[in-house]
Amino acid sequence: MATQESALTFALLAVPARAAICRALLEAGDDxxxxxxxxQLAGLTLHRAAHHFGEMVQAEVLVLVIRDRRVGYVLKARREVREALSYLDSSGLD
Structure with missing residues (x-):
């Protein structure tokens, strides 16, 4: 049975740009x-991506980090994101 957290993660990842962002962050690891x-990896302008980042931070999927005066993001809900991406891959929804 899906938890509210995993359902929310799946809903966020159903947007292709957000899925691309999460895939890149899974590969990037803890940094x-x-x-x-x-x-750029998601094929978005930074302005448009900021909207997605904000929603994913609010949903506690991403965490905003600042390093060397640059804004970046780290994946917070790694397990849930990995599960949601696996489901998207196996179902052909991606």
């Missing part, structure tokens, strides 16, 4: 990636 690099 995360800068916002501009994530936006």
């Amino acid at each position: 995360g990636l800068p916002a501009d690099q994530l936006a």
Whole structure:
């Protein structure tokens, strides 16, 4: 049975750009990636990506980090994101 947390994570990842952001952050590991690099990987402008980042931070999927005066993000809900991406991959919804 899905928890409210995993259902929310899945709903967020159903948006292809958000799934791309999460895939990149899974690969990046604990260091995360800068916002501009994530936006580029997702095929978004930084302005548009900021909207997605904000919603994912609010949902506690991402954590905002500042390193060397650069805004970046780290994946917080790693297990839930990995499960949601696995489901998306196996169902062909991605």
